[in-house]
Amino acid sequence: MLYYPTYFECYPRKLMTLTFIIQNDEVLLGMKNRGMGKGKWNGFGGKKEPNESIFDAAKREVKEECGLDAISMKKIGFIDFEYVGSNEILEGHIYLCDKFKGHIVESDEMAPIKWFKINQFPLDNMWVDHKLWFPMVLKQIPFKAHFKYLDDDTIVDSTIKLLRIFKKTKEIWVNVIVKKDNKILISNNLEESKIFKRHQYVKKGESLENAALSYLKSNYEITTEEVPKIAVINVELTDNYSIPSIIQEIHMFVMDVSKLKKFTQSNDYRWTNINNAQFFADKKFLSTLCKMKPFKAYFLMDNDDVLCSKYYNN
Numbered sequence: 049m050l051y052y053p054t055y056f057e058c059y060p061r062k063l064m065t066l067t068f069i070i071q072n073d074e075v076l077l078g079m080k081n082r083g084m085g086k087g088k089w090n091g092f093g094g095k096k097e098p099n100e101s102i103f104d105a106a107k108r109e110v111k112e113e114c115g116l117d118a119i120s121m122k123k124i125g126f127i128d129f130e131y132v133g134s135n136e137i138l139e140g141h142i143y144l145c146d147k148f149k150g151h152i153v154e155s156d157e158m159a160p161i162k163w164f165k166i167n168q169f170p171l172d173n174m175w176v177d178h179k180l181w182f183p184m185v186l187k188q189i190p191f192k193a194h195f196k197y198l199d200d201d202t203i204v205d206s207t208i209k210l211l212r213i214f215k216k217t218k219e220i221w222v223n224v225i226v227k228k229d230n231k232i233l234i235s236n237n238l239e240e241s242k243i244f245k246r247h248q249y250v251k252k253g254e255s256l257e258n259a260a261l262s263y264l265k266s267n268y269e270i271t272t273e274e275v276p277k278i279a280v281i282n283v284e285l286t287d288n289y290s291i292p293s294i295i296q297e298i299h300m301f302v303m304d305v306s307k308l309k310k311f312t313q314s315n316d317y318r319w320t321n322i323n324n325a326q327f328f329a330d331k332k333f334l335s336t337l338c339k340m341k342p343f344k345a346y347f348l349m350d351n352d353d354v355l356c357s358k359y360y361n362n
């Protein structure tokens with residue numbers, strides 16, 4: 049379960065728009081030469097004027113910043129931008145425009161303006177939040193997000209929630225990590241980045257503990273009577289944005305073999321330092337797990353990329 053933060057609900061808000069113009073497999077971006085986001089590539093947008101609707105503001109900003117008339121625009125996301133030390137929220141309304149007319153006109157504020165192939169996006173030279181939600185714009189998945197910035201390049205907290213109308217079904221899985229000191233066992237046949245993907249489906253009527261013990265036996269040839277459960281994580285996948293969508297609930301157990309009287313290591317495995325072993329892009333996960341203190345977590349994944357991760361104490 050992902051909780052959207054609410055502590056800033058009473059803060060005053062400034063409404064802003066941001067529109068991405070997309071044609072075939074290309075996105076139009078402009079280099080911002082002044083104001084917020086100076087020196088970064090961005091879509092087209094800015095503050096809403098009094099007495100105009102947010103939709104009209106989005107169309108006006110597109111015209112002012114790149115010269116095009118947007119014909120078809122679709123709202124994809126809402127983003128609350130918060131800056132440490134400021135009690136004002138910048139409420140960004142994100143649009144996708146796939147029909148337009150006119151000619152591109154560069155201005156003092158935005159130049160140059162260029163079409164970029166979607167897979168060659170200049171992400172390193174854009175707002176850092178973009179790489180976390182742009183996959184949703186491309187897949188047209190409505191979302192709501194909150195980013196708390198320390199400065200223009202550092203995010204200290206982020207939450208991305210998919211706004212779904214469809215029912216979600218849950219699949220229950222277990223996974224067992226075998227550890228000793230600050231090392232974990234990794235299969236020789238598995239890429240380290242994929243260790244986390246080796247979950248085992250929990251059969252109907254089977255207890256989580258039994259599923260974990262059978263996982264230990266079949267994967268690591270370890271027979272034991274108990275193994276502690278450390279984490280429950282919910283993984284939501286953007287590629288499963290269909291009907292019904294799936295949430296994976298994964299129960300993570302950790303076997304500390306230094307506690308076992310007898311342990312024979314299978315030749316199929318090797319020890320890897322926790323800091324070198326990867327859990328997708330989220331480096332914090334394995335080290336948190338190996339502290340052996342129960343916790344809950346949520347991950348929003350787009351293929352192998354973690355778009356949003358949240359850790360909760362149990």
Ligand SMILES: Nc1ncnc2c1[nH]c(=O)n2[C@H]1C[C@H](O)[C@@H](COP(=O)(O)OP(=O)(O)OP(=O)(O)O)O1
Pocket residue numbers: 064065066067082083084085090091092093094095096129138140175177197
């Ligand atoms: N992190 C963050 N903070 C603030 N603004 C943004 C981000 N990430 C973003 O993508 N953006 C977007 C939102 C807006 O489209 C622009 C900032 O608009 P701003 O510079 O305030 O508006 P202007 O158009 O320059 O100013 P006016 O025309 O409204 O005067 O960046």
